[in-house]
Amino acid sequence: xxxxxxxxxxxxxxxxxxxxxxxxxxxxxxxxxxxxxxxxxxxxxxxxxxxxxxxxxxxxxxxxxxxxxxxxxxxxxxxxxxxxxxxxxxxxxxxxxxxxxxxxxxxxxxxxxxxxxxxxxxxxxxxxxxxxxxxxxxxxxxxxxxxxxxxxxxxxxxxxxxxxxxxxxxxxxxxxxxxxxxxxxxxxxxxxxxxxxxxxxxxxxxxxxxxxxxxxxxxxxxxxxxxxxxxxxxxxxxxxxxxxxxxxxxxxxxxxxxxxxxxxxxxxxxxxxxxxxxxxxxxxxxxxxxxxxxxxxxxxxxxxxxxxxxxxxxxxxxxxxxxxxxxxxxxxxxxxxxxxxxxxxxxxxxxxxxxxxxxxxxxxxxxxxxxxxxxxxxxxxxxxxxxxxxxxxxxxxx
Amino acid sequence: xxxxxxxxxxxxxxxxxxxxxxxxxxxxxxxxxxxxxxxxxxxxxxxxxxxxxxxxxxxxxxxxxxxxxxxxxxxxxxxxxxxxxxxxxxxxxxxxxxxxxxxxxxxxxxxxxxxxxxxxxxxxxxxxxxxxxxxxxxxxxxxxxxxxxxxxxxxxxxxxxxxxxxxxxxxxxxxxxxxxxxxxxxxxx
Numbered sequence: 271x272x273x274x275x276x277x278x279x280x281x282x283x284x285x286x287x288x289x290x291x292x293x294x295x296x297x298x299x300x301x302x303x304x305x306x307x308x309x310x311x312x313x314x315x316x317x318x319x320x321x322x323x324x325x326x327x328x329x330x331x332x333x334x335x336x337x338x339x340x341x342x343x344x345x346x347x348x349x350x351x352x353x354x355x356x357x358x359x360x361x362x363x364x365x366x367x368x369x370x371x372x373x374x375x376x377x378x379x380x381x382x383x384x385x386x387x388x389x390x391x392x393x394x395x396x397x398x399x400x401x402x403x404x405x406x407x408x409x410x411x412x413x414x415x416x417x418x419x420x421x422x423x424x425x426x427x428x429x430x431x432x433x434x435x436x437x438x439x440x441x442x443x444x445x446x447x448x449x450x451x452x453x454x455x456x457x458x459x460x461x462x463x464x465x466x467x468x469x470x471x472x473x474x475x476x477x478x479x480x481x482x483x484x485x486x487x488x489x490x491x492x493x494x495x496x497x498x499x500x501x502x503x504x505x506x507x508x509x510x511x512x513x514x515x516x517x518x519x520x521x522x523x524x525x526x527x528x529x530x531x532x533x534x535x536x537x538x539x540x541x542x543x544x545x546x547x548x549x550x551x552x553x554x555x556x557x558x559x560x561x562x563x564x565x566x567x568x569x570x571x572x573x574x575x576x577x578x579x580x581x582x583x584x585x586x587x588x589x590x591x592x593x594x595x596x597x598x599x600x601x602x603x604x605x606x607x608x609x610x611x612x613x614x615x616x617x618x619x620x621x622x623x624x625x626x627x628x629x630x631x632x633x634x635x636x637x638x639x640x641x642x643x644x645x646x647x648x649x650x651x652x653x654x655x656x657x658x659x660x661x662x663x664x665x666x667x668x
Numbered sequence: 669x670x671x672x673x674x675x676x677x678x679x680x681x682x683x684x685x686x687x688x689x690x691x692x693x694x695x696x697x698x699x700x701x702x703x704x705x706x707x708x709x710x711x712x713x714x715x716x717x718x719x720x721x722x723x724x725x726x727x728x729x730x731x732x733x734x735x736x737x738x739x740x741x742x743x744x745x746x747x748x749x750x751x752x753x754x755x756x757x758x759x760x761x762x763x764x765x766x767x768x769x770x771x772x773x774x775x776x777x778x779x780x781x782x783x784x785x786x787x788x789x790x791x792x793x794x795x796x797x798x799x800x801x802x803x804x805x806x807x808x809x810x811x812x813x814x815x816x817x818x819x820x821x822x823x824x825x826x827x828x829x830x831x832x833x834x835x836x837x838x839x840x841x842x843x844x845x846x847x848x849x850x851x852x853x854x855x856x857x
Contacts, residue, residue: 276701278694278697278701278707278709390713390714442710443736446710446711446713447708447709447710448693448697448707448708449708543736544736546735547734547736547737550734629713631737632736632737634735
């Protein structure tokens with residue numbers, strides 16, 4: 271195995287470098303804050319002769335995803351990057367990419383949606399595309415951003431999966447923050463991720479085929495079933511590939527990673543960069559004798575209900591922390607977590623905390639507050655307020 | 669720093685847009701990373717305008733850094749441009765007994781920042797002497813890192829110089845020499 275070179279780089283560069291190591295053939299992209307550095311770096315790699323690929327400069331994100339679909343249909347390894355309004359604009363095409371079973375990989379700089387206009391960290395953009403049939407990965411730090419790009423290609427292109435994948439890194443908190451990362455050697459990535467060959471045909475003028483044609487009521491439901499079944503069965507493939515990655519590159523990935531959960535009475539469930547701060551809070555609370563644990567969600571789609579049941583099934587309380595909101599209900603991670611426990615006799619009492627919208631900071635003290643509130647509900651045996659917003663500024667509210 | 673002491677260092681750079689505060693923070697982080705420390709560095713999250721007051725940040729720790737918030741209570745504050753003292757409270761949140769490094773020809777005794785330890789270095793003079801920018805627009809971000817190395821002691825001058833080579837696009841020798849001179853000249857140590 272080749273040496274893994276250490277670099278100090280921003281999150282966008284980590285995902286761009288991860289993409290480059292996968293030797294993509296086509297990268298259609300439309301720049302948008304906070305993921306702009308991704309297409310910048312890719313075009314630099316191409317201009318410097320470090321990457322042999324076509325970059326397509328398009329006039330919108332809708333076109334970017336359309337071009338991705340075309341490129342992936344001919345069997346090209348395809349990736350792009352976007353965020354926020356950009357992902358909203360490509361929404362229509364996201365469903366077509368997954369419905370056509372195209373393993374496109376998108377690096378996302380997770381950012382809030384307008385209005386009011388806001389360029390900062392928030393998971394609303396990818397959560398809003400939850401039902402588009404894409405696999406969704408979220409990174410805690412830049413190393414994970416880089417590794418997850420490689421993993422996303424490998425998982426997406428697996429014949430048992432064949433679905434597109436998004437890799438989210440939080441806007442600014444990761445996209446613009448320099449951290450130390452270890453970069454796998456090119457020859458090792460080449461071995462881990464062989465060239466992509468579509469297993470079921472591709473667009474080819476010499477062998478004409480129709481893609482994405484009309485699916486009448488006689489066929490549509492079965493085709494959707496196939497697509498959804500591929501997603502439902504993907505956890506097995508994801509676990510297998512995570513394990514293979516760990517063997518090859520020495521870094522462990524799980525769909526959910528527990529931390530100090532074994533004897534924990536209350537568990538915090540987090541996603542993205544906030545997990546780091548939550549871990550620091552858990553460490554401090556543990557020093558004070560509190561039985562608290564942390565579960566980090568790396569894969570949001572498919573939702574790892576099986577693992578969450580294993581990790582949190584015996585806990586007394588589960589505090590689900592969401593950096594997104596579905597108006598009229600609560601956070602998406604909470605809704606899914608609650609859903610998977612519905613038929614279980616033994617389950618934790620659950621509370622949902624909405625945090626960090628539009629780049630609002632999430633401090634250690636905020637996690638301690640969430641823990642305390644959940645503990646209080648556990649002691650009382652009931653939850654007064656299911657969804658609570660944390661770190662609100664009373665001065666700003668009317 | 670006492671060798672082996674387990675402490676996270678949080679550093680805040682004050683400059684004006686275009687003066688290289690962000691590059692300084694990144695360079696410092698890389699230098700520390702070369703010593704197997706865990707690091708983060710980041711700009712003020714948002715937009716930057718040339719000439720407007722900006723801040724940039726670095727975290728350095730022997731252990732893995734978990735925390736993901738911005739820095740509100742730095743251990744060390746570095747001021748690249750003295751005109752900022754009139755418009756920004758550079759001591760905001762500075763930890764009790766924290767350190768301030770100022771780019772000035774004056775002596776530390778000429779300043780009073782309550783509990784802070786004050787260090788001064790004429791980084792402007794050093795930069796101009798080494799052909800880094802002009803009297804009115806000196807590029808002081810590399811010189812000031814030399815002063816940092818001497819004052820804080822948790823990152824070696826040697827690694828600062830190596831990181832300068834990677835992060836500064838031009839005049840490597842001049843920038844490294846500026847760091848060396850500031851390392852020697854900083855007052856208050």
